[in-house]
Amino acid sequence: MSAAREAVLGRVRSALADVTPTPEPVVPPITSALSAAPEGHVLDVFVERVEDYKAVVEQVDAEGLAAHLATLFEPGQRVVVPAGLPAELAAAVPVAVTEDDGPLTAAELDAVDAVVTLAAVGVAETGTIVLDHSAGQGRRALSLVPDRHVCVVRADQVVADVPEAVARLAGAVSAGAPLTWISGPSATSDIELDRVEGVHGPRTLHVLLVAADTVGPVS
Amino acid sequence: MSGTFVGMPVFPTAARAALGDTQLRHNLAHATGVIRAKRAKLVDEVEAAHAAGAPGGWEDLRLAGAAVKQRALDDLAGQLELLEESLTKAGAVVHWARDAAEANAIVARVAKSHGADEVVKVKSMVTQEIGLNEALEAEGIAAWETDLAELIVQLADDLPSHILVPAIHRNRAEVREIFLRRMKDVGRPAPADLTDEPKVLAAAAREHLREKFLRAKVGVSGANFAVAETGTLVVVESEGNGRMCLTLPEVLVSVVGIEKVVPTFAELDPLLRLLPRSSTGERMNPYTSTWSGVTPGDGPQEVHVVLLDNGRTNALADQVGRQALRCIRCSACLNVCPVYERAGGHAYGSVYPGPIGAILNPLLKGTGEKQTDSLPYASSLCGACFEACPVRIDIPEVLVHLRTKVVDGHRGDFPPKAEAVAMKGAAWAFSDASRLGLVEKASGLSGRVLGRLSKSAFPGGRPTAGRLAGPAVAWTGARDLPAPPAESFRQWWARTDGGTRPDSTATPSSTTTEGETR
Numbered sequence: 001m002s003a004a005r006e007a008v009l010g011r012v013r014s015a016l017a018d019v020t021p022t023p024e025p026v027v028p029p030i031t032s033a034l035s036a037a038p039e040g041h042v043l044d045v046f047v048e049r050v051e052d053y054k055a056v057v058e059q060v061d062a063e064g065l066a067a068h069l070a071t072l073f074e075p076g077q078r079v080v081v082p083a084g085l086p087a088e089l090a091a092a093v094p095v096a097v098t099e100d101d102g103p104l105t106a107a108e109l110d111a112v113d114a115v116v117t118l119a120a121v122g123v124a125e126t127g128t129i130v131l132d133h134s135a136g137q138g139r140r141a142l143s144l145v146p147d148r149h150v151c152v153v154r155a156d157q158v159v160a161d162v163p164e165a166v167a168r169l170a171g172a173v174s175a176g177a178p179l180t181w182i183s184g185p186s187a188t189s190d191i192e193l194d195r196v197e198g199v200h201g202p203r204t205l206h207v208l209l210v211a212a213d214t215v216g217p218v219s
Numbered sequence: 220m221s222g223t224f225v226g227m228p229v230f231p232t233a234a235r236a237a238l239g240d241t242q243l244r245h246n247l248a249h250a251t252g253v254i255r256a257k258r259a260k261l262v263d264e265v266e267a268a269h270a271a272g273a274p275g276g277w278e279d280l281r282l283a284g285a286a287v288k289q290r291a292l293d294d295l296a297g298q299l300e301l302l303e304e305s306l307t308k309a310g311a312v313v314h315w316a317r318d319a320a321e322a323n324a325i326v327a328r329v330a331k332s333h334g335a336d337e338v339v340k341v342k343s344m345v346t347q348e349i350g351l352n353e354a355l356e357a358e359g360i361a362a363w364e365t366d367l368a369e370l371i372v373q374l375a376d377d378l379p380s381h382i383l384v385p386a387i388h389r390n391r392a393e394v395r396e397i398f399l400r401r402m403k404d405v406g407r408p409a410p411a412d413l414t415d416e417p418k419v420l421a422a423a424a425r426e427h428l429r430e431k432f433l434r435a436k437v438g439v440s441g442a443n444f445a446v447a448e449t450g451t452l453v454v455v456e457s458e459g460n461g462r463m464c465l466t467l468p469e470v471l472v473s474v475v476g477i478e479k480v481v482p483t484f485a486e487l488d489p490l491l492r493l494l495p496r497s498s499t500g501e502r503m504n505p506y507t508s509t510w511s512g513v514t515p516g517d518g519p520q521e522v523h524v525v526l527l528d529n530g531r532t533n534a535l536a537d538q539v540g541r542q543a544l545r546c547i548r549c550s551a552c553l554n555v556c557p558v559y560e561r562a563g564g565h566a567y568g569s570v571y572p573g574p575i576g577a578i579l580n581p582l583l584k585g586t587g588e589k590q591t592d593s594l595p596y597a598s599s600l601c602g603a604c605f606e607a608c609p610v611r612i613d614i615p616e617v618l619v620h621l622r623t624k625v626v627d628g629h630r631g632d633f634p635p636k637a638e639a640v641a642m643k644g645a646a647w648a649f650s651d652a653s654r655l656g657l658v659e660k661a662s663g664l665s666g667r668v669l670g671r672l673s674k675s676a677f678p679g680g681r682p683t684a685g686r687l688a689g690p691a692v693a694w695t696g697a698r699d700l701p702a703p704p705a706e707s708f709r710q711w712w713a714r715t716d717g718g719t720r721p722d723s724t725a726t727p728s729s730t731t732t733e734g735e736t737r
Contacts, residue, residue: 002315004314004315004316004317004321005315007315007317007528008299008315008316008317008477008526008528008532009296009299009300011528011532011535011536012295012296012299012477012532012535013296014536015532015533015535015536015541016293016295016296016535018538019293020293021290021293021294021297022290022293022294025290025482025483025485025486026283026286026287026290026486026489027283028280028283028284028287028486028488028489028492029275029279029280029283030275031265031268031269031275031276031277031279031280031492032265032268033268033269034268049502053505103516106432106433106467107433110429110433123503125502126502126503127502127503128503133514133517139514139516139517139518140462140465140466140508140517140518141466141467141517141518144459144462144463144466145467161492162488162491162492162503163488166484166485166487166488166491167485169484170484170485173446173449173451173484173509173511174449174484176309176511176512176514177511177514178508178509178510178511178514178517178518179507179508179509180462180506180507180508181503181506181507181508181509182505182506183501183502183503183504183505183506184505185505186457186458186459186505186506187457187458187505188367188417188421188457188458189384189457189499190366190367190368190371190384190386190458191367191371191386191389191390191391191394191417191420191421192246192249192250192390192391192417193249193250193253193254193384193387194391194417196417196418196421198418198421198422198425199367199421199424199425199457199458199459199460200365200425200428200429200432200458200459200460200462200463201458201459201462201463201505201506202459
């Protein structure tokens, strides 16, 4: 198809014969007042906005995190724990399902009850958590197929707005990592613009917000 | 399979039929009203943050979004080469397609090379534009739409009528009926006790599609953005069907219009802030996925990207119209358009309806075909679309420009159009003072007659001319033309010496309002 390539690029060049490109990247404005707000307020807004999208948010002490995690599941529930999740968290779920012996098939993932992951960034203005799928976050399918996603976000991972999130994630993207931006559980407004939470992605999103610098992935 | 827009009537004909459908008008008015209110609230929120001392408001964000897309377009050849290089380095196979047929053939070839007789699809405007589903069907490959609205449209063998909410013309009762009747033919049937509650309907779609997601070998997507610097594609969605299609299959083919390029990852920022607010009226959509080629051990291990022209370079060559390629398919212009709200999306005869469709279709396809040529006129030029557009596409400017092109295309017609005859006549009259005087006399006479015969009047008392005969009948069918004044300005000036002589002559009633303004 190199003929098509040359044809398309040729047409583009001749269409733009009158145009001089701008080499400098656009620097977008900061639009959220949160960018100048104290950290405590940013966290409050993060909690409020994540809840706004019908997700469950709880603020937990780092010491009590594993014990609290254990209370979120019914006995016998099978929970996927991605590689790199701290051992005390992996130990807190009723039945841990791992990929130590090779990747789970989509059907196997469909048969588990929940998944626990860490996150890369939280965005207060939009109530978003972002996974870069590094250690402790699992490959993309793990946080997609199970019906319930429990996500542990550290306070120091929460930024005010999208510009800061993009800046923090640039390194991961340059290194080739995929990103998943999650704002609440899956949803649709396709029928009469009536918002329904819970379609194909996890129907329940449970965010645990813990104090800074205490929970990290293990290698 | 969904129907196609091929052979649709011109806009006025299709719009007349749509306007007669009261259910459609009810559904549209409700849906566009809801979404307009949601968007307005979030724009106000950004503005309020600005007023509180934050640098930059909604307008600054729009300017940044427009600048990013324009920067990419201004250097499109260079950006595309960079994108190709980054994608290839990231393990993706890059294909180029001049038109729909080439793109469809590439997708079919990839699917066949894996022995697939079905693909799962992320909602994508570009694959509708090229008629991919029909092309795959002809090759014996079933293409399953997985977005809820697209599923409704596909099951009903219907056409999409909105960019964001393709089934906006259907209400819940209609959706229930479609699911009950059709799901069983293509997979898991709808539960017999299905109600018309949106939550229940969404759950039925989840059950119906899950088996397709879990077994799918090949996924097909578009992309909202393609970052040249990093070879990263971006899909913005809500339901998680996109994530399913992008993650679970072994093979992924993404068809990407060449105008989707964004130079750097950092420059995605304003677009990610503008798109969800303008589109669904959310601060952020539930899911945004980005991926750069193949990620070892995560998701599809064979990734194809088809870079598609299909008329985009025609649009790019149009100095006024090229700004339309900044479009990020948010559909804010549809939701604020008084014409779209009443006529609905089908009347535009294209997968791109509404104000953006009225310019995009002629720009991509070129003018000269009847249906396409009717689209730039499907507007009152009120300007609401430009105000709502997150990337500042001056749609009214492009509409007027395209009307000129349509008219230019008929310069040599024989017999000439009525409009051309009228314009020639006007040129003849206005180019010579004595000719103008003659026309004014005739016009004053007809004004006196029409004024007396007139059965209706404008506020203020000036009579209307009523319905005209001949070629003008269509124009007055929906508008009131004022009856010509009995006396022209030049006649009045001569009679009163520019208003210095007392205006003793009683003027006929038809000029009352003019008299007041003198």
